Amino acid sequence: MPETITAPACTTFDDWLAVSTDGFAAMNAGRDPAHLVKELVQNALDALGLGGGEIQLNCQAQDGGVRITCRDSGCGMANLADIRTVFHTSKTDSHLQRGRMGRGFKEMLCMALEATVTSGRRRIEFRMEHGRRVTRQVQLPADQATPGTLVEMQMPWDGDVIQHLVKYFQGMLVPDGVHLVVNGQRVCHRLAQDRIEASLPTELLEDGRWIRPIRKTAIELVPVREGEVPMVYELGIPVCPIEWTVGFHANVQQRVPMNPCRDAVASGYLLKLHRACLPTLLPELSEEQVRQDWVGSAAPHCDEAVQQQIIAKGFGQNIARSVPKMGARQFDEDAREIGTMIIDTRQTSGGFRQILQQHVPTTMEVVEEHNRKRVQAAAAGSFDVADVYQAQDDASARRRRLIESVGGKERVEQVMDFARWFCQKLLDGYEGSAVCSVTLAMLKDVGAIATWSSDDVLTLGIDTPWLWTDPFGEESLATLIHEAAHHLNAHHGQDFHKELEKLAGRAARIMLLHGQEVRQRWPGLSGR
Ligand SMILES: Nc1ncnc2c1ncn2[C@@H]1O[C@H](COP(=O)(O)OP(=O)(O)OP(=O)(O)O)[C@@H](O)[C@H]1O
Numbered sequence: 001m002p003e004t005i006t007a008p009a010c011t012t013f014d015d016w017l018a019v020s021t022d023g024f025a026a027m028n029a030g031r032d033p034a035h036l037v038k039e040l041v042q043n044a045l046d047a048l049g050l051g052g053g054e055i056q057l058n059c060q061a062q063d064g065g066v067r068i069t070c071r072d073s074g075c076g077m078a079n080l081a082d083i084r085t086v087f088h089t090s091k092t093d094s095h096l097q098r099g100r101m102g103r104g105f106k107e108m109l110c111m112a113l114e115a116t117v118t119s120g121r122r123r124i125e126f127r128m129e130h131g132r133r134v135t136r137q138v139q140l141p142a143d144q145a146t147p148g149t150l151v152e153m154q155m156p157w158d159g160d161v162i163q164h165l166v167k168y169f170q171g172m173l174v175p176d177g178v179h180l181v182v183n184g185q186r187v188c189h190r191l192a193q194d195r196i197e198a199s200l201p202t203e204l205l206e207d208g209r210w211i212r213p214i215r216k217t218a219i220e221l222v223p224v225r226e227g228e229v230p231m232v233y234e235l236g237i238p239v240c241p242i243e244w245t246v247g248f249h250a251n252v253q254q255r256v257p258m259n260p261c262r263d264a265v266a267s268g269y270l271l272k273l274h275r276a277c278l279p280t281l282l283p284e285l286s287e288e289q290v291r292q293d294w295v296g297s298a299a300p301h302c303d304e305a306v307q308q309q310i311i312a313k314g315f316g317q318n319i320a321r322s323v324p325k326m327g328a329r330q331f332d333e334d335a336r337e338i339g340t341m342i343i344d345t346r347q348t349s350g351g352f353r354q355i356l357q358q359h360v361p362t363t364m365e366v367v368e369e370h371n372r373k374r375v376q377a378a379a380a381g382s383f384d385v386a387d388v389y390q391a392q393d394d395a396s397a398r399r400r401r402l403i404e405s406v407g408g409k410e411r412v413e414q415v416m417d418f419a420r421w422f423c424q425k426l427l428d429g430y431e432g433s434a435v436c437s438v439t440l441a442m443l444k445d446v447g448a449i450a451t452w453s454s455d456d457v458l459t460l461g462i463d464t465p466w467l468w469t470d471p472f473g474e475e476s477l478a479t480l481i482h483e484a485a486h487h488l489n490a491h492h493g494q495d496f497h498k499e500l501e502k503l504a505g506r507a508a509r510i511m512l513l514h515g516q517e518v519r520q521r522w523p524g525l526s527g528r
């Protein structure tokens with residue numbers, strides 16, 4: 001007899017997909033229990049909404065595992081059966097609600113040994129019967145109705161985890177109007193020290209797609225307590241360490257974009273948060289804290305004014321960027337000599353390097369500017385001795401007084417004459433050496449005693465008295481030697497110092513050979 005094959009009867013399913021609870025559990029197996037229980041508290045807070053209310057969380061050792069119960073006085077659940085549906089969510093309308101994916105409750109449920117959710121007169125029970133998972137929904141008598149929602153779950157966790165859970169939830173930043181009790185202990189409200197208005201990415205459902213638009217929000221900076229690590233909070237719930245060196249938590253008042261596992265923020269978010277908080281935190285930071293990496297990374301994205309404050313606080317005011325030796329010129333040494341602090345940007349991290357390059361001059365620029373100012377001041381302010389004794393204006397009167405105070409016209413002219421002779425003698429024998437001319441100026445304002453211009457004009461500061469009262473003294477001769485060396489090598493640094501040593505030897509020789517002549521030509525100058 002041929003076998004008769006009967007076609008299977010038609011079967012219809014309610015939906016396309018079904019979810020394997022075991023598979024879902026495997027996905028969540030490695031997660032921190034606090035992040036799973038957090039999902040229940042998050043749902044409870046969302047259910048309270050802006051009106052506030054009460055949440056009671058209990059974590060107790062029971063039947064060799066841990067029993068978690070979370071009771072809230074919120075809106076309750078109209079259709080309890082929906083709680084089984086992975087990705088079913090009622091929170092698509094606002095970035096001010098914590099939940100969003102329709103996953104949180106199920107992520108914890110799939111790890112549970114059994115669970116019950118009660119809301120109003122409805123109850124849904126998740127049980128293991130004969131090795132199978134079953135779900136049962138029951139209607140309660142009116143006298144057993146539960147206001148809000150009560151979630152109970154038996155977890156296969158070690159009792160040690162309870163301490164960790166209590167610590168985590170005691171660390172919550174409870175929103176206004178919410179009364180949160182964890183294992184019988186109320187979690188106190190904590191005051192924010194600062195509230196920063198910022199624009200940060202958040203998460204929103206738009207046209208059926210999750211997007212991360214920028215939205216205005218507030219970040220509350222709440223001082224950390226002893227033993228706490230500074231954390232990012234999403235609407236009061238701790239998410240992950242904020243990775244900065246100041247003693248504040250940052251409580252963001254809107255949804256925070258998360259990584260796929262939802263146990264840390266999305267990549268790049270911390271940087272944006274640091275950038276938003278940096279201007280407010282800057283006055284609180286020590287010099288050392290300002291040089292920390294998180295500041296360096298955030299700094300290039302801050303306003304120019306903030307970048308300048310970061311540089312001033314972290315690196316100092318009178319600073320320049322090191323440049324390599326250029327031929328015979330060593331700008332770093334020259335800059336150091338005029339009191340500039342030198343920063344080697346090769347030693348700084350990327351973000352700092354970027355803002356230093358933007359705002360801090362190189363040692364070459366600093367030195368050139370310094371010299372330019374000095375020579376300019378010398379040129380602009382230089383005057384002739386004979387002229388000031390003829391002119392009637394106030395400036396000339398002031399100059400005359402200065403000349404008189406250092407010994408009078410004749411002495412000043414003698415000192416200038418000697419200076420010209422001495423410098424020329426120093427330079428004699430050098431190829432292309434010039435017969436310098438000597439002039440006078442007031443140079444104190446530019447921090448100079450004397451200057452030497454590129455066209456070999458020696459300007460002496462009439463406002464440096466010892467130059468005139470003791471022209472053969474060590475300091476005065478050293479000044480002339482120093483200035484003459486500029487003719488040979490118009491900058492400071494290593495090579496300049498070699499030049500100076502040579503000139504010092506030459507100066508000694510000049511005085512040995514010409515001592516007699518000097519005393520005869522300028523008798524009035526040697527008396528001291
Ligand atoms: N305590 C509660 N009170 C009222 N409704 C709740 C409560 N817990 C869960 N719900 C309802 O169940 C839905 C699913 O919750 P679930 O935690 O799985 O996802 P979600 O909160 O929407 O998003 P997320 O995956 O981000 O947690 C919620 O959108 C909400 O409508």
Ligand SMILES: [Mg+2]
Nearest residue numbers: 043099104105
């Ligand atoms: Mg949720």
